[in-house]
Amino acid sequence: MRFRIATALLVAAALALWAGNSSNAADLRVGVGSEVASLDPHYYNLNPNVEIDDHIYDYLVSFDARGGLVPGLATQWKALDDTTWEFTLRKGVKFHDGSPFTAADVIFTFDRAKKPTDSPDSYSRHFVRITEVTTPDDFTVRVKTDGPFPNLVRELAQIAIISHKVGLDVTLKDFDSGKAAIGTGPYKLVEWVPGDRLVLARNEYYWGEKPAWDRVIFKPIVSSPSRTAALLAGDVDLINYVPPSDLAQLSANPKFTIWRVVSNRVMYVVPDTNRDQSPFVTDLDGKPLDKNPLKDLRVRRAISKGINRDALVERVMQGVGAPADQFLPEGFFGHTSKIKPEVYDPEAAKMLLAEAGYPNGFGLTIHGPNDRYVNDAKMAEAVAQMLTRIGIKMKVETVPKAIFYTSAAKLNYSFMFIGTQPATNEASDECVYLLATYNKEKGMGQGNRGRFSNAEYDDLLQQALRTIDDAKREQLLQRVTEIGIGDQLGLIPLYYQVNIWATRKGISFVPRTDELTHVMDARPQS
Numbered sequence: 001m002r003f004r005i006a007t008a009l010l011v012a013a014a015l016a017l018w019a020g021n022s023s024n025a026a027d028l029r030v031g032v033g034s035e036v037a038s039l040d041p042h043y044y045n046l047n048p049n050v051e052i053d054d055h056i057y058d059y060l061v062s063f064d065a066r067g068g069l070v071p072g073l074a075t076q077w078k079a080l081d082d083t084t085w086e087f088t089l090r091k092g093v094k095f096h097d098g099s100p101f102t103a104a105d106v107i108f109t110f111d112r113a114k115k116p117t118d119s120p121d122s123y124s125r126h127f128v129r130i131t132e133v134t135t136p137d138d139f140t141v142r143v144k145t146d147g148p149f150p151n152l153v154r155e156l157a158q159i160a161i162i163s164h165k166v167g168l169d170v171t172l173k174d175f176d177s178g179k180a181a182i183g184t185g186p187y188k189l190v191e192w193v194p195g196d197r198l199v200l201a202r203n204e205y206y207w208g209e210k211p212a213w214d215r216v217i218f219k220p221i222v223s224s225p226s227r228t229a230a231l232l233a234g235d236v237d238l239i240n241y242v243p244p245s246d247l248a249q250l251s252a253n254p255k256f257t258i259w260r261v262v263s264n265r266v267m268y269v270v271p272d273t274n275r276d277q278s279p280f281v282t283d284l285d286g287k288p289l290d291k292n293p294l295k296d297l298r299v300r301r302a303i304s305k306g307i308n309r310d311a312l313v314e315r316v317m318q319g320v321g322a323p324a325d326q327f328l329p330e331g332f333f334g335h336t337s338k339i340k341p342e343v344y345d346p347e348a349a350k351m352l353l354a355e356a357g358y359p360n361g362f363g364l365t366i367h368g369p370n371d372r373y374v375n376d377a378k379m380a381e382a383v384a385q386m387l388t389r390i391g392i393k394m395k396v397e398t399v400p401k402a403i404f405y406t407s408a409a410k411l412n413y414s415f416m417f418i419g420t421q422p423a424t425n426e427a428s429d430e431c432v433y434l435l436a437t438y439n440k441e442k443g444m445g446q447g448n449r450g451r452f453s454n455a456e457y458d459d460l461l462q463q464a465l466r467t468i469d470d471a472k473r474e475q476l477l478q479r480v481t482e483i484g485i486g487d488q489l490g491l492i493p494l495y496y497q498v499n500i501w502a503t504r505k506g507i508s509f510v511p512r513t514d515e516l517t518h519v520m521d522a523r524p525q526s
Contacts (some may be wrong), residue, residue: 003284006121013233014140017274018448019201021054022287026214026215026235027213027215027216027217027239028215028216028217028236028237028451028507028522029216029217029219029236029238029239030216030217030218030220030237030238030239030240030423030517030519031220031221031227031231031235031238031239032048032051032218032220032221032239032240032241032517033050033220033221033224033227033239033240033241033371034047034048034050034220034241034371034372034401035194035220036048036049036051036192036198036218037049037210037402037526038092038107038172038175038176039052039056039176039178039189039192039380040157040175040179040180041053041149041160041162041175041183041260042082042113042117042122042123042162043055043117043119043122043172043175043330044119044120044121044122044325045119045121045122045123045158045184045315045423046120046142046336046405047421047514047515047516048157048244048376049516050516051516051518052161052198052218053160053173053514054160054185054214054518055158055186055187055518055520056096056160056171056181056183056185056187056188056200056201057073057157057161057162057183057184057185058073058161058183058184058185059072059073059156059157059158059160059161060072060073060074060077060089060106060141060157060159060161060180061074061077061154061156061157062157063382063514065261065510065511065512065513065521066512066513067264067332067425067513067514068425069154069157071090072090072157073089073093073101073161074087074088074089074090074105074141075088075090075122076088076284077153077487078239078363078380078389079204080299082145082146082147082302082468083145083147083148083283084142084143084144084145085142085143085145085152085337086140086141086142086143087106087140087141087142087143087401088139088140089101089102089103089106089138089139089140089418090139090141090207092207093184093207094184094205095163095165095182095183095184096182096183096188096189096203097100097163097201097303098438099161099163099165101161101184101416102138102139102182102204103137103138103139103160103297103464104138104164105136105162105163105164106133106134106161107133107164108162108163109159109160109161109162109164109240110127110130110159110243110490111149112162112168112170113126114126114127114130115367115423116440116441117255118374118410120405120406121409121446121447122446123159124157124445125443125446126156126159126160126431126441126443127147127442127443128157128442128443128444129145129149129337129465130143130145130146130152131145131146132144134140135293135319136192138458142227143156146468146469147195147354148149148466148467149465150465150466150467150468150473151172151426151429151465152471153430154423154424154426154429155423157213157423157424158424161183161184161346162180162182163182163367165184165403166180167184170346170414170418172463172493173410177232177448179189183219184206184207185203185206186202186203186206186208186211186215186520187200187202187203187519188200188201188202188203188208188210190215191407193317193353195220195251196219196220197217197218197219197220198217198218198220199215199216199217199218200215200216200217200218200475200519201214201215201327202214202215208332208515209335209520210278211520212518212519212523213252213286213519213522213526214245216519218238218370219235221236221239221411222371223245224241224242224243224245224375225242225243225246227309227357228242228243228246228249228502229252230500231250231256231504232253234504237405237503237504238498238501238502238503238517238519238522239380239501239502240499240515240517241373242258242500242501243354243374243375243499244318244319244320244374244500244501247318247320247500250502251311254503255504255505256502257502257503257504257506257509258500258501258502259496259500259501259502259503259509259510259511260320260498260499260500260501260511261499261511261512261513262322262329262496262498262499262513262516263421263497263498263514264328264329264416264421264425264496264513264514265413265416265419265420265421265497265499266324266326266327266328266329266419266420266421266423266430266493266494266496267324267373267379267418267494267495267496267497268319268324268417268418268419268420268422268491268492268493268494269303269307269366269383269416269417269418269475269491269492269494270415270418270490270491270492271294271300271303271415271451271489271491271492272292272294272295272411272413272414272415272450272451272452272475273295273450273451273453273490274295274451274454275292275295275390275448275451276290276291276295277289277290277291277292277307278292278294278414279414280364280365280367280395280413280414281362281363281364281384282296282362282415283362283363283365283425284360284361284362284363284364284366284393286363286400289362291357293356293357293362294364294394294415294450295465296356297488297489298352298353299352299357299358299487300350300488300489300492301349301352301521302344302350302352302353302356302390303349303387303392303418303492304489304492305342305344305345305346305348305352305390305406305427306341306344306346306349306350306386306389306390306392307342307344307383307386307387307492307494308344308386309323309324309341309342309346309494309495310323311344311382311386312379312382312383312494312495313495315382316375316378316379316465317375317379317495319372320374320497320500321495321496321498321500322342322496322498323494323495323496323499324341324493324494324495325339325340325341325342325344325485325493326339326427326429326485326493327422327427327431327434327481327485327493327496328422328426328427328430329496332425332426332427333425333426333427333470333474333477334426334427334428334431334474334478334481335427335478336479336481336482337484338476338478338482338486339481339482339485341488342492346386346389346390349390350390350391353390353391353392354413354436358391359391360391361391361397361479362391362392362393362471363392363393363394363395364387364392364393364394364395364414364415365395365397365413365414365415366380366383366384366387366394366395366396366397366416366418367380367397367398367399367404367408367413367414367415367416367418368380368396368397368404368416368417368418369398369400369405369406370390370398370399370400370401370420371400371401371498372401372404372419373419374497375401376398376417376446377398377415379494380396380398380417382477383417383431383494384452388447392474394482398402399492401432408449409449411450411451415471416448416449417494419497420433420434420447421514421515423461425513425514426479427477427480427481427516428461428464428465428473428477431461431464431477431480431484432444432445432465433445433446433447433448434484434490434491435448435452435454435457435484435485436448436450436457436458436461436525437452437453437454437457437458437489438451438453444458448490448492451493452484452490452491454488454490456483457480457483457484457490458481460476460483461476461480463482464476464477464480465471465488497515499511499512499513499515501517503522505525506524506525507522507523507525508519508522508523508524508525509522519523
């Protein structure tokens with residue numbers, strides 16, 4: 001397989017009659033594959049939510065399209081000593097309701113966001129090492145930690161700043177109705193009609209670069225063919241998650257432009273490595289097994305060897321992706337050259353199953369979402385077919401993402417197909433989130449759905465999280481990755497995604513590695 005990655009690949013020009021559409025030229029209509037679940041920016045750290053939050057709210061520090069840190073509501077930041085960071089806040093910023101932004105809003109935001117919630121993935125984990133936040137004046141914030149914390153700035157770059165005026169008793173409903181959805185971001189909320197549209201209007205008093213569009217209408221179009229059809233028909237101007245099956249058609253059409261970039265999202269399967277009995281592990285007759293085979297490393301290795309990653313990328317993703325071997329692809333901080341994608345070897349996989357005591361296999365169900373990732377349901381089916389060939393009698397159950405994530409967080413599944421990407425744009429975030437021993441109070445392993453646990457992994461990870469020297473920290477993260485994935489297969493990487501957008505002619509766009517669709521990155525072309 002040959003895999004070409006370009007920061008932005010221009011394929012063609014424009015929809016000639018677009019000017020005749022009913023929407024005025026200052027509107028941008030965006031067809032998105034996943035709808036926001038809530039407008040509360042501290043409820044659920046999930047890309048469709050963050051995507052909208054990034055338009056309404058600001059952060060002390062933000063990420064650019066390649067994961068680099070850039071000033072936000074903080075104009076500068078520095079470490080005063082090993083445990084104290086200081087942020088200098090931007091002056092003259094106003095919230096959408098006209099109230100001024102000050103350090104009091106940062107204090108209020110942190111106090112609210114750090115409280116654990118019933119969310120499948122709350123923001124509380126970003127605060128576990130913070131011991132004190134003080135404000136010597138209205139435009140300075142000092143953050144103390146329980147020890148050296150090299151990633152503090154990247155952690156706080158996840159936290160959308162809200163006004164202290166919303167009050168301590170503010171609820172999800174207050175945000176979703178628009179009452180509390182008041183930020184300092186480039187766009188302000190006009191209306192949200194779940195299932196139909198979310199409308200934003202330009203914030204004329206935004207402190208940064210003036211937004212290009214008067215209004216932005218996000219339209220949730222979960223079906224990939226329908227999303228492409230909406231672009232072809234001129235009903236929308238930009239779509240995300242362009243399905244690989246439609247790339248050839250759009251690329252050959254001179255009315256559209258394709259934009260793509262390598263993603264930092266890894267798609268993987270996660271086995272239940274913790275429970276002695278797992279809910280969807282059975283014998284060949286469908287009866288529950290007393291012993292969970294997924295706890296056996298030989299079985300996990302057999303599963304890994306039984307999955308043909310090249311075929312998944314070439315056939316299911318139609319070449320738009322790359323076989324994965326760890327949390328992040330080459331070029332990202334923490335990637336290790338000591339792990340390579342598992343070689344497809346079904347005969348070796350059968351031998352490992354026999355060695356583990358399952359010469360005839362066993363029964364297993366793979367669960368996954370059917371409306372979250374590109375070709376997610378098809379991918380779950382393809383993985384199941386491959387594992388069936390090595391003797392594991394597979395079933396497939398895919399459900400809407402809202403159901404899937406809630407059930408996954410409750411550990412209702414035995415074997416899941418899922419994807420994730422690092423909020424901090426380096427391996428430490430994935431090491432903590434995906435494979436650290438689960439500890440809700442310490443914010444460790446919140447996405448560890450298989451409840452993998454390894455003492456050496458945890459010890460080295462804690463060392464990495466407290467190591468200021470980047471070279472030493474990266475070495476520790478590499479070793480942590482080698483243990484968790486290379487040695488123990490706490491999760492089994494499959495492939496890295498490529499993020500693809502399509503626009504009509506007359507729009508330039510900057511694709512992001514984090515796959516977020518920012519209309520700030522879309523501008524009219526003369």
